[in-house]
Amino acid sequence: MIEERQRERQASARPAPDAADAARNPGCVLDLGWIESVRVNRSAVERRIAGLPGRRTVKQQWQAAWLLRAISCMDLTTLSGDDTAGTVQRLCAKARHPVRADILEALGAEQLQLQVGAVCVYHVFVPTAVEALRGTTIPVAAVSTGFPAGLNPFELRVREIEESVAAGAREIDIVISRHHVLTGNWHALYDEVAAFHAACGDAHLKTILATGELGTLRNVAKASLVCMMAGADFIKTSTGKETVNATAAVSLVMLRAIRDYYVRTGHHVGFKPAGGIKTAKQALEWLILMKEELGNEWLRPHLFRFGASSLLGDIERQLEHFVTGQYSATFRHPMV
């Protein structure tokens, strides 16, 4: 079955992506030699991460502009067991107007038509979100394939993607089978992701590596490469449900994998850190990391997303502080 999908995928391999669709990654054949050559030195990676906040910072209007940029790259997310249509609708309303109009006006940013990168929900709420976002360009993203463990029967996982796409999801966040990584079964991982990719059709495929469960940075780098070879449009750190989520070290390793993949294949792949990103300061550090490691192109929503549920509130407060010079309070900003 997997082989069949694999053949299908190769047969329907897209031609070179056009400009409007620049972010799509057609993948490439599994290159085990490349995978095996991967080396990651944790101490050196951590040193880079520890040093970067001291090397770069943005202040004043630069900081305000960068925070707006962070909002535009945000996947506003609700993935709780007690989600209802009501909470999803509220989330979508916030997605349309993430920042108070008077603040945007004071920033001179009204014409930016600021909106978030996507709204991310479970499958059952895809229709609700699609409906709530009608008339905007904000895509709905669905977590899929038995999120967060990803251990449902394979056929069901593929079906879940197909159902979500059919329901209107334009982005699919899948979880990989960690056991393939932990046992070094790169063929299996490649085939799995390639099958998910095929099931996505025109929807963008985001592969969640659940890096907190992969054991080593070298595994993270290898899994990143295999996912990209199999056609991932984004690689994403974590589900937000693991005990360890998007650490900076893991992210740096993934970004370097994206860079290597781009240099060797010419294909752009996006990056999405998720889990534990709560403050405006963290968001700025992430943008700096993206800019330093991958460049300005990766500071746009088609190549960079924050998976975050509580980040927006802090950014709003910081923006109000910038505008008024006075520290803000949570209740002054519309809640989700």
Place this chain on the structure above:
Amino acid sequence: MTVAHIFETMEYGPAPENAGLANAWLDQHDRRFGMFIDGNWTTPDDGRLFESVNPANGKRIAQITQATEQEIDGAVAAACRAFETWSQTPGHVRARYLYALARQLQKHSRRLAVLETLDNGKPIRETRDLDVPLATRHFYHHAGWAQLMASELPDCAPLGVVGQIIPWNFPLLMLAWKVAPALAMGNTVVLKPAEWTSLSALAFAEICAEIGLPPGIVNIVTGDGKVGELIVKHPDINKIAFTGSTEVGRIIRQVTAGSGKSLSLELGGKSPFVVFEDADLDSVVEGIVDAIWFNQGQVCCAGSRLLMQEGIAPRLIDKLRSRMERLRVGDPLDKAIDIGAIVAPTQLQKIQQLVAQGQAEGATMWQPSWACPTEGYFYPPTLFTKVAPAATIAQVEIFGPVLVSMTFRTPAEAVALANNTRFGLAASVWSEDINLALDISRQIKAGVIWINSTNLFDAGAGFGGYRESGFGREGGKEGLYEYVKKASAISHQPSQALDSTYDAKRNGDSNGRAEAPSLKPEDLPPIDRTPKLYIGGRQARPDSGYSRSVHDARGRIIGEVGDGNRKDIRNAVEAARAASKWADQTAHARAQILYYVAENLNVRADEFAQRIMTQTGRDRASATREVDLTIERLFTYAAWADKYDGAVHATPLRNVTLAVPEPIGVIGVVCPDDYPLLGCVSLFAPPVAMGNSVVLVPSERHPLSATDLYQVLDTSDVPAGVVNIVTGARDALAKVLAEHNDVDALWYAGTPDGVALVERASVGNLKQTWAWSEPRDWFDPASGEGELFLRHATQVKNIWVPYGA
């Protein structure tokens, strides 16, 4: 720049550090500074002020005083007076003062960081995150050593007044590296900061006053090289500690030769940065940024020679170039700057000249597409490829943001290229294979090795060079030995047993001479047994074809030895160098061989005693004692061979920092005249036990005990070339050894003139010398053996090994 515009461009904006407090401090002093002598500030004298300039804009920020000779005398006198009490101050009290200095530095850390950036041009990020915190840590760490000195450095005493001359590249940090250990060990100091960067030292002087450090313990004098010269030549200074160029280090060695001043030099480098194909190349790129674009490349241990395994070189260079495009050069007070300003126009010109020369010699230069600021002294990060080892830029220290790169094929070639330099300060080794990384780390001749990392420093780990990068260590326990001497007196009286007058008196001989031992049968003509030189495990006739007569105590000829000359020394050094595999023997194996020497000597003890009697006229008891003690001494160093091991320093990083005592290499040993056997064995056994090979010049007057010894060495499995013996005129041979650039260290026991001679002649390769003219009681273990000898036979290499799964 509007928010909407920046939202699209996503560029960085300015992020200036506020210089207000540092400027206010300068204004408080009217931007004119006197000097800190004996706890008082001298009044700035308009007639002799020079400018301190901010390299980021070329503007004057303050005026500094050029010290006079009288002022230096005053500072030294104050330090001498203060030494009387400071050296007697209990360790705990010294610890409190050092702790107070650390706290005060910490409290004023940002002002000091900004001041340093204004004065030096280095980015505020570095002064804030590295220079000042590390300087502070040095004082904390050494407060601990002051506290522990009595228990952890038994039998150690301070040296006295230390003259310290520091460079401009890390003004406050180098001050801390110098002042903290000196004070901790009970010395007092006269310190001169570099002419271009005096301000942080003057701010430190103020801090000394603030914490109530008694006057005269720290004296800060300012000025140019002439002031440095006054310090170096000052008769009342007991030690000179210098960090700076190899060129100036050489001059200091010459000037202090024979003066009795001890010396530590931390000099230049051309440190290799070795990248193997199994390294994490993205991390390597960041490592290179930290290695050569840290402090604008104005770092003595900068990783300035990139050595890449050929297969990965193109990828690495591509990655490096795209990284260089993202580096930011500019206002050092901007918090988002990677590279600040070059310290001074002359330094900038030197960099420009060397880069031009590199291009003229055929190397390919690459710089990022962006431009540097036009105001101030800036230079862009620069990468050279296609560099041959023969190129000037591959050999000389550029001391700027310029990296030269070369490729290698095998680990052996990497080591050969890494060691193809006169320097030996530091090295980085990048590989994910611990076998490879540790192997290469041991083979590279450098005082500091960073595995998968670079430019890591800490007060708890020694820093210092091999070869022409200087000698002595700063930091760690190994660094403390630069500031102490043996507390218990070395017995300079020859043992009473040696005194033939004493023997004669005891024997009631009125003419004061011991009776010559009777030699029988005297009537038969003896079979000539002229010892030769012993080189490379073979007996060799002297190149000169001449022999020297050896006389007994009454002046009668008792034999002849070869009259060695410079060519014999040359041959012996070559043999010693060829025996470098001795260092790779296990310490256990080296111990076994020394025991074997002792065993074979013991078999022939009577004969060696007889020889001592014949040569010196001493009595049998004394001669037998000398032989017995020689056997014991061999046992001592055989015992030490596998016990003088290193340490794992507790540096504040997830790593092991291995402090490994390594053999120095080829050591020349010039033996004292008395104790013909014990003197010689006491001096060659420690280097040999530690894995060095030795060129030995025996006692000029009594050489026969040493030449007898080579048969013992032969029968004891001492490998060829480990010990070489060249008899002849002591000082003439010592001079050849001192001048020989492939001799790594020289031990000399002789005359005051000889001490001066070897110290002066050692400047060619700045070899370590250990020379004295006072006699020594070699019978007394406290004077004649011990760790002191092992320390001089080794140099500590600190290997930093970060880890992480």
